[in-house]
Amino acid sequence: MEILRRPVVVAVVRQGSTIFSILTLALFALLSAVSAQLDIPLRDDLLQTMIREAGSGNLDYRNVLAKLEFQGIQQCSNNVASQWAYETNVNEFTQSQALEAQQLYSEFQNQAWQLISRLNINGIRDPTIRRRLTFLSIVGPAALPPGQLERYNRVINDMLSIYNSATICAHNDPFRCGLRLYPDLSQIMAKSRDWDELQYVWIEWRRRSGNQMRDLYEQLVDLNNEAASYNNFTNAAEYWMFPYESPDLQQELDAAWNSVRPLYEELHAYVRRKLRDLYGPEKVSRQAPLPSHILGNMWGQSWTNIVDITMPYPGKNRLDVxxxxxxxxxxxxxxxxxxxxxxxxxxxxxxxxxxxxxxxxxxxxxxxxxxxxxxxxxxxxxxxxxxxxxxxxxxxxxxxxxxxxxxxxxxxxxxxxxxxxxxxxxxxxxxxxxxxxxxxxxxxxxxxxxxxxxxxVEPSADINYLFALAMDKVVLLPFSLTMDKWRWDLFNRVVNREEYNCHWHRLREQYSGIKPPVLRSEDDFDPGSKYHIPANIPYIRxxxxxxxxxxxxxxxxxxxxxxxxxxxxxxxxxxxxxxxxxxxxxxxxxxxxxxxxxxxxxxxxxxxxxxxxxxxxxxxxxxxxxxxxxxxxxTGELVGWTYDGDYCKRSIETAGLQVYGSGFYNSAFTVESPTCALLITIISIAGCLTSSLQSAIVHL
Ligand SMILES: [Zn+2]
Known part of the structure; x- marks a missing residue:
């Protein structure tokens, strides 16, 4: 379902939120690595003049904004035109043009930021001018010094390269390899009803993707925080929450979630019974959280693909025109x-x-x-x-x-x-x-x-319609909350790096009532198996x-x-x-x-x-x-769930427990092409963006 798709270019329009852009970020990650190395000087006379004026205190803010508006429209327009040309005709030429345009636009944004950062915004009385300048003064990672920016881009690039190149072999067929997330693994997760196969794919995908990027992600947490401090935020959590303009966003989100939760719990309990009927009570407990691998989706973020086995009134469909x-x-x-x-x-x-x-x-x-x-x-x-x-x-x-x-x-x-x-x-x-x-x-x-x-409309068809919608829209809510609460907790240092993975599973259990199919440890890095984590794209929207x-x-x-x-x-x-x-x-x-x-x-x-x-x-x-x-x-179903044992241990060895498929946990790995060629990977990254958005934004 593509209907929740956020338009890629909306974010390009807004200067102050590079980090919230999807396309921008992928391109930017590739481009800025280049521009940072070149350390491009300020080339624009107009901006240089204004920067000098700002230094001497002779600046008319309205004038500055008018000039930035005029220039910004041209720069933004050129950039969007190049991205359009690329996305509607993907080839090497349009790709290099798109990269170049994005680079020019990044330079402009950086120059504008350098100008704005010399102004005393808080001293401005006009609220509209102050708001405009505030938005312009927040450029995210683009504010990092060149060396740091290059590292930031490199880390994201390396993680995306791991993510995009990850493949696994088929269940019970070690000679059929090279299965990719799209379309192979997502199809298996959607269609297979074989418990062992689903569990195998769930584990293997994580072993090949998330687990390989844990060290890189630890670096990214620090770099995100450094970037935030250059934008005058205490840490990256504060920066990511900035567009919501709420002094207590976390409480607000929790309150909103709690107002939906009674519905979610009824849905959860009903689905658990249906899955118990299918897989048996020894596999799906009456009271426990749901095993994450049997929900029709690699991350359990949408349950649409198991509607066929859970539908309230099979065969009673609403209209299809x-x-x-x-x-x-x-x-x-x-x-x-x-x-x-x-x-x-x-x-x-x-x-x-x-x-x-x-x-x-x-x-x-x-x-x-x-x-x-x-x-x-x-x-x-x-x-x-x-x-x-x-x-x-x-x-x-x-x-x-x-x-x-x-x-x-x-x-x-x-x-x-x-x-x-x-x-x-x-x-x-x-x-x-x-x-x-x-x-x-x-x-x-x-x-x-x-x-x-x-x-x-027959009431039964209505119930089926609402059910299918809820399996998508309601189920995505606690997943979305977990995606960013987890990152905010890392940025805030509420959680230290010895607990990254177990904290993820704590939040999954707390908000969604979902548990991993096997015991996980801090040797794993399960959040990294979801695209938006390595891509560093916020999800709370x-x-x-x-x-x-x-x-x-x-x-x-x-x-x-x-x-x-x-x-x-x-x-x-x-x-x-x-x-x-x-x-x-x-x-x-x-x-x-x-x-x-x-x-x-x-x-x-x-x-x-x-x-x-x-x-x-x-x-x-x-x-x-x-x-x-x-x-x-x-049916006497328990509504809600109770914790039924360990889902994640700091160390599998000290846990001293029998672990399913224990061979999976500590296998050696070689990073594939850590110096991925920038220009070559853009197509695969753009392709990956496309496919992951399908399951994400859309519902993602
Ligand atoms: Zn949309």
């Missing part, structure tokens, strides 16, 4: 026109002519390209595009609406200065796209656009978007008169706000603020709420939660 789309002769362009009409019906914008002229709607089939759907803002207030290898399916029709929500967001905040052209916080872009997707996916909507006949999308959706449904707590005919999950100018007004005002004010204010205006809150999510899933509770009571 794909065949009707084909019958009606739909083309990909028609799908984009239908999506455009959705937004126009809300009194939001039609797509500009440049969008129709320059977007890529189908795979042209004559060249390599990065097919992952994405939405692009070329920074110049003119050029907005979608890149998508669209097929005529219901799933893709929903994705088209999601991607176009990003374009709506771009258009809506386009009048703001560049620093503010971003989501209200890093979760907002995806949350808006998903709120729209929830509306478009309803039977009511497909009826409205003539793709489905009038019919009444997925949690934030996962909660927020329901808050936004509920507010839009309320405005559209489509939600009523007192009317059983209008449960939240059946709401479609298509055609509602009132809903569109709320959405438009939310989007046009960009990141110019704290997100809590933006949220309050749109929804009346001032913080993340799982209440809307609970309301959406209420019929499912009621069904699960009844079902768990009926």
């Amino acid at each position: 794909t065949q009707e789309m084909l019958n009606q002769g739909y083309t990909p362009i028609d799908m984009f026109r239908v999506a455009e009409e959705f937004y126009v019906s809300l009194n939001l914008s039609a797509m500009p002519p440049e969008f129709w002229a320059s977007s890529l709607f189908v795979d042209p089939g004559d060249r390599d390209l990065v097919c992952q759907a994405s939405a692009w803002d070329f920074c110049n207030r003119l050029d907005y595009r979608i890149k998508m290898c669209t097929r005529v399916t219901m799933k893709d029709l929903i994705t088209v609406h999601h991607e176009m929500a990003h374009i709506q967001y771009f258009l809506r905040y386009s009048k703001l200065p560049r620093e503010f052209r971003d989501g209200a916080n890093p979760g907002f872009h995806e949350a808006v796209g998903e709120a729209v997707a929830l509306s478009v996916a309803t039977p009511r909507h497909f009826q409205a656009i003539g793709l489905a006949p009038r019919y009444s 997925n949690f934030v978007a996962g909660i927020l999308q329901f808050q936004i959706y509920r507010a839009l449904c309320q405005a559209a008169g489509q939600r009523s707590l007192n009317d059983p005919q209008k449960p939240l999950h059946r709401c479609d706000f298509y055609g509602s100018g009132a809903a569109g007004g709320i959405l438009g005002r939310l989007m046009e603020k960009g990141s110019s004010i704290p997100w809590q204010e933006t949220l309050q205006e749109a929804t009346g709420e001032v913080r993340l809150d799982g209440d809307a999510l609970r309301e959406f899933f209420r019929p499912l939660e009621d069904w699960l509770r009844t079902e768990n009571l009926r």
Whole structure:
């Protein structure tokens, strides 16, 4: 499922958050290693003049910002154009052009940062100017001195090289080797129901990926903290939390999670019973956390792939309009026109002519390209595009609406200065796209656009629909929380390096009720088996978007008169706000603020709420939660879980325990090509980004 895909280039737009960019980071890691070695001098006369003026105290801040805006738009636009050229036509030439453009852009960012860092921002009274300069003053690792920056990039590169080149041999077939995470291992995790095979693949993938990068990751923790201190943060945890502008973010996130947790626990208990029925009570205990390897996904972050064996009402499916789309002769362009009409019906914008002229709607089939759907803002207030290898399916029709929500967001905040052209916080872009997707996916909507006949939804089909959605959206929440809480604890030094792996499993158990299939130790490094850890990409935005999308959706449904707590005919999950100018007004005002004010204010205006809150999510899933509770009571299932023994020991040897497949724990390893050729690896890294995003952001 690609609908939660964050557009790669959104992050490029925002200067102050290089670290939060996905594409930028991969490219940047490769490029900065080069630029740091060259120690590129300040070349730009304009910036040099301003830096001199800053030194003499004669600086007009408005003037500085106006010049940076003018230059920044050009630089950003050139860079995005090169990345577009590369992703829509992957070859050596476009790749080197993209690298060069990214390097130039990094230089510009660094120069702007050098300028801003000489200013006394706190002394500025105008809050907007102060906010703009603050955003410009945070450039993440780009603030490191050249030698350190090179080390930082090298460490990430080496870890990604391990991750991207990791392969394993087949279960019970040592001569069939070279199996990769995508597509081989992810397919086995999704489809196999063989306990031993799943356990073998789970262990082997970790042995070949995470375990090989533990030393490198320890270095990265220090480098992240050093980079944070150059940006005037106490440590990298503080830096990573900065975009959320909350003095007690951790408590806020915990509170939001606790508001969802009763639903998660009912789901968890029900799934555990179904898995116990399949694998037997000796393998799946009545009370323990779930074994992580039988959940249909390498990391247990989405359980969508085991919906077939857990479905509440097998065979009762909700609508699929794909065949009707084909019958009606739909083309990909028609799908984009239908999506455009959705937004126009809300009194939001039609797509500009440049969008129709320059977007890529189908795979042209004559060249390599990065097919992952994405939405692009070329920074110049003119050029907005979608890149998508669209097929005529219901799933893709929903994705088209999601991607176009990003374009709506771009258009809506386009009048703001560049620093503010971003989501209200890093979760907002995806949350808006998903709120729209929830509306478009309803039977009511497909009826409205003539793709489905009038019919009444069977309650059992509704339960199945909500169940499949929860196995993805609800399950991702505790995983997302663990991904960044674990890293924050490392950056904060709450956890020392002798406990990295066991701390990971403590958090997995605490938040998700999931345990490793075999005893783990500090010789392992299981977090490293997930792409975003070696790539050093924050993950918490997925949690934030996962909660927020329901808050936004509920507010839009309320405005559209489509939600009523007192009317059983209008449960939240059946709401479609298509055609509602009132809903569109709320959405438009939310989007046009960009990141110019704290997100809590933006949220309050749109929804009346001032913080993340799982209440809307609970309301959406209420019929499912009621069904699960009844079902768990009926079967006498324990809701929740109890710790049932050691999941991780500091040392396997001193633990003195019999360990499954103990040969796996201490095997020697040679790092494959530690000096991976920068230019050659970019394609594989970009490819890996694409594939890992599919399972990650999307749900990742
Ligand atoms: Zn998206």
